[in-house]
Amino acid sequence: MKNKTGKVHEPLFHIVKRSALPFWKSWLFRILSLLAALVVCGIVIVTVTAENPLAMYKTMFEGAFGTARRRWSLLQDMAMLLCISLAVTPAFKMKFWNIGAEGQVLIGGLATAACMILFGEKLSPAVLYPLMAVTSILAGALWAVIPAVFKAKWNTNETLFTLMMNYIAIQLLSYFSYVWSNPKGSGKIGIINASSGAGWLPYIGNNKYLFNILVVLALTVFMYIYLKYSKHGYELSVVGESENTAKYIGINVKKVIIRTMLLSGAICGIAGLLLVAGANHTVSSNAADGRGFTAIMVSWLAKFNPAYMILTSLLLVFFDKGATEISTAFSLNDSFSEIISGIIIFFIIGSEFFINYEIKFREKEGAHVKAQKPAAPGPEIASESGKDGDSK
Amino acid sequence: MIAAFITRAIMQAIPLLYGSTGEIITEKSGHLNLGTAGVMYVGGICGVIGAFMYETHTSSFNSVLAVLVPLLASIIGSAIMGLIYAVLTVTLRANQNVTGLALTTFGVGFGNFFGGSLIKLSGNTDIPSIALSDTSNAFRTSLPFADSLGVIGKLFFSYSFLAYGAIIIAFVTTFYFNRTRSGLHLRAVGESPATADADGINVGAYKYGATIIGSVIAGLGGLYYVMDYANGVWSNDGFGDRGWLAIALVIFAIWRPNIGIIGSFVFGGLFIIHNYIPGLSMGAQEIFKMAPYVVTILVLVIVSTRKKRENLPPASLGLSYFREDR
Numbered sequence: 001m002k003n004k005t006g007k008v009h010e011p012l013f014h015i016v017k018r019s020a021l022p023f024w025k026s027w028l029f030r031i032l033s034l035l036a037a038l039v040v041c042g043i044v045i046v047t048v049t050a051e052n053p054l055a056m057y058k059t060m061f062e063g064a065f066g067t068a069r070r071r072w073s074l075l076q077d078m079a080m081l082l083c084i085s086l087a088v089t090p091a092f093k094m095k096f097w098n099i100g101a102e103g104q105v106l107i108g109g110l111a112t113a114a115c116m117i118l119f120g121e122k123l124s125p126a127v128l129y130p131l132m133a134v135t136s137i138l139a140g141a142l143w144a145v146i147p148a149v150f151k152a153k154w155n156t157n158e159t160l161f162t163l164m165m166n167y168i169a170i171q172l173l174s175y176f177s178y179v180w181s182n183p184k185g186s187g188k189i190g191i192i193n194a195s196s197g198a199g200w201l202p203y204i205g206n207n208k209y210l211f212n213i214l215v216v217l218a219l220t221v222f223m224y225i226y227l228k229y230s231k232h233g234y235e236l237s238v239v240g241e242s243e244n245t246a247k248y249i250g251i252n253v254k255k256v257i258i259r260t261m262l263l264s265g266a267i268c269g270i271a272g273l274l275l276v277a278g279a280n281h282t283v284s285s286n287a288a289d290g291r292g293f294t295a296i297m298v299s300w301l302a303k304f305n306p307a308y309m310i311l312t313s314l315l316l317v318f319f320d321k322g323a324t325e326i327s328t329a330f331s332l333n334d335s336f337s338e339i340i341s342g343i344i345i346f347f348i349i350g351s352e353f354f355i356n357y358e359i360k361f362r363e364k365e366g367a368h369v370k371a372q373k374p375a376a377p378g379p380e381i382a383s384e385s386g387k388d389g390d391s392k
Numbered sequence: 393m394i395a396a397f398i399t400r401a402i403m404q405a406i407p408l409l410y411g412s413t414g415e416i417i418t419e420k421s422g423h424l425n426l427g428t429a430g431v432m433y434v435g436g437i438c439g440v441i442g443a444f445m446y447e448t449h450t451s452s453f454n455s456v457l458a459v460l461v462p463l464l465a466s467i468i469g470s471a472i473m474g475l476i477y478a479v480l481t482v483t484l485r486a487n488q489n490v491t492g493l494a495l496t497t498f499g500v501g502f503g504n505f506f507g508g509s510l511i512k513l514s515g516n517t518d519i520p521s522i523a524l525s526d527t528s529n530a531f532r533t534s535l536p537f538a539d540s541l542g543v544i545g546k547l548f549f550s551y552s553f554l555a556y557g558a559i560i561i562a563f564v565t566t567f568y569f570n571r572t573r574s575g576l577h578l579r580a581v582g583e584s585p586a587t588a589d590a591d592g593i594n595v596g597a598y599k600y601g602a603t604i605i606g607s608v609i610a611g612l613g614g615l616y617y618v619m620d621y622a623n624g625v626w627s628n629d630g631f632g633d634r635g636w637l638a639i640a641l642v643i644f645a646i647w648r649p650n651i652g653i654i655g656s657f658v659f660g661g662l663f664i665i666h667n668y669i670p671g672l673s674m675g676a677q678e679i680f681k682m683a684p685y686v687v688t689i690l691v692l693v694i695v696s697t698r699k700k701r702e703n704l705p706p707a708s709l710g711l712s713y714f715r716e717d718r
Contacts, residue, residue, distance in 0.1 A: 015714075017714070099489070150693055163636060164640060164686075168686065171685075172679075178674050293493050296490060331512065332509045333506075333507070335502075335503075338500060338501020338504070341497060342494055345494040345498075349486045349487070357485070
């Protein structure tokens with residue numbers, strides 16, 4: 001495109017990939033985006049409730065941390081979300097889009113419930129607990145490995161395959177809810193072994209959730225080491241970066257895909273075990289409560305780092321609990337929390353752009369004529385424009 | 393009974409058809425929008441909000457306006473959803489799967505929140521629930537001669553204008569893809585954005601356009617569901633997982649909207665078949681509800697094992713395009 005004088009028309013700005021941003025700067029961007037999100041959420045809250053937004057954030061804080069009971073429930077929800085996030089992370093890092101965690105958790109939970117119902121009062125705890133653990137892990141792994149095999153063999157789209165597996169798991173669970181319904185015909189599995197408590201995970205110091213939290217903590221450490229220091233972790237990140245490179249250096253890509261999904265499904269199975277035997281003591285088709293999907297966002301926001309995932313899962317659970325408190329206080333629908341979480345995730349997703357790319361604006365007319373070559377703005381202009389880009 | 397089954401199946405099919413046609417347009421530009429489920433909720437609830445405002449604020453009810461106001465509200469709502477997705481994935485190059493899931497969280501939450509709180513927010517608490525029967529009747533006006541034609545009339549002419557709209561849009565989209573210059577450009581953008589860019593096609597504009605138009609069409613599916621299928625009654629989570637089923641239908645239709653028409657009828661039938669098989673226990677019904685998902689997996693596997701080039705998804709699906717990448 002040339003104008004009258006024959007000069008090349010240069011666009012107002014263009015976008016360049018950043019080489020690397022210092023650690024503190026990238027986190028500054030994320031925190032700024034979070035603050036921007038909070039401002040937007042504040043506006044939404046005010047328009048809906050016509051209350052002082054600061055008071056509302058205080059209500060949210062109360063809702064999440066107000067009492068000891070709420071703090072434990074926050075920790076439990078956080079642990080479950082974190083557990084499922086840990087499960088999807090290795091697959092995710094391999095660029096295998098496992099959005100079937102929901103179904104894998106449900107199947108794991110169903111396997112646990114089956115053991116508790118069928119053998120709960122027949123086997124001794126020393127046999128029952130290992131049996132529950134093994135069946136739930138196997139069930140979760142099975143549910144995850146089916147799409148993985150097809151992906152490895154025929155490159156079948158895993159996003160859609162795992163998604164469909166969710167619904168099959170949900171229907172299977174609904175079926176067994178009728179088979180084992182309690183009271184009969186209600187279509188619900190009530191509290192399992194309510195009188196004997198057989199198969200319930202142990203309370204530590206009278207606390208129902210502490211056991212779950214400790215298990216998830218151990219899994220977090222395991223996953224951190226597995227991804228960062230093990231050969232498996234290295235292989236899967238190479239496959240994720242470039243399949244051709246992986247083949248070239250002699251990694252068996254198919255094996256890595258199947259192995260990673262087995263692990264992913266197994267951890268989802270554990271999440272199902274903890275949910276059913278450690279918290280709810282029953283199972284229903286909404287036991288996973290959308291966490292299979294939220295987990296993907298937790299993992300991605302944390303850049304697949306298990307340590308950061310503790311923070312990101314806390315963030316999302318906090319907003320969930322807080323917004324639920326707001327909706328109770330104003331007798332609004334409790335889906336309010338999903339709107340708030342959605343807005344916050346949009347902003348954090350958007351902020352990644354400013355971490356990875358830099359906007360360079362066109363230089364002043366005079367400078368351009370003098371230079372008369374492809375724009376190569378000086379470092380000070382570049383850093384200025386980077387800041388401008390962020391404030392938008 | 394068979395005629396009743398077919399008409400019910402087609403009514404189930406229409407939202408899926410809207411959703412899948414919209415999603416196909418978006419995917420042809422190389423963007424896998426997993427937010428379709430959320431977009432369809434927003435399309436539905438915005439129509440409800442529009443109709444609710446109109447019904448509560450008007451003194452003389454006019455059927456044409458009663459259709460136009462919710463239709464416009466629905467289109468605006470879904471277009472904004474499409475715009476959010478496009479800004480994040482096209483301009484800001486965010487991960488499409490994560491953005492899509494966030495859009496679904498947001499959209500479903502938005503729908504359920506306003507569905508559950510609209511009455512409270514409007515301050516008009518003497519209304520017990522949202523039942524927009526007048527608007528729904530306006531939407532469901534069918535062809536006048538349908539009743540006089542017996543079974544034929546019931547099977548072919550008893551539907552509302554949005555149902556025929558879905559089929560017409562699907563045909564028009566197929567024509568657009570295969571027979572127009574602009575459709576060719578759109579497919580080029582989805583197959584290889586760099587090649588399209590080198591050819592002087594405005595990649596960003598096509599991606600934005602395809603995402604927003606795709607969202608608007610998907611949103612109409614939500615509107616059809618509330619106004620026609622559910623008789624103007626919004627129930628939270630009533631729309632269920634049809635948005636995801638619409639994404640499944642895209643694969644079933646191997647990215648062709650005209651096949652999507654037949655596919656949606658099949659899916660609609662599978663979706664309700666458990667009601668028409670006599671003697672099923674409650675548990676067995678749940679097993680039958682698996683059918684659409686199992687069929688989708690089968691199609692997915694068959695398509696991927698046969699690897700015919702014209703049946704494969706757009707080559708750049710799921711990848712964001714950055715001109716300076718090599």
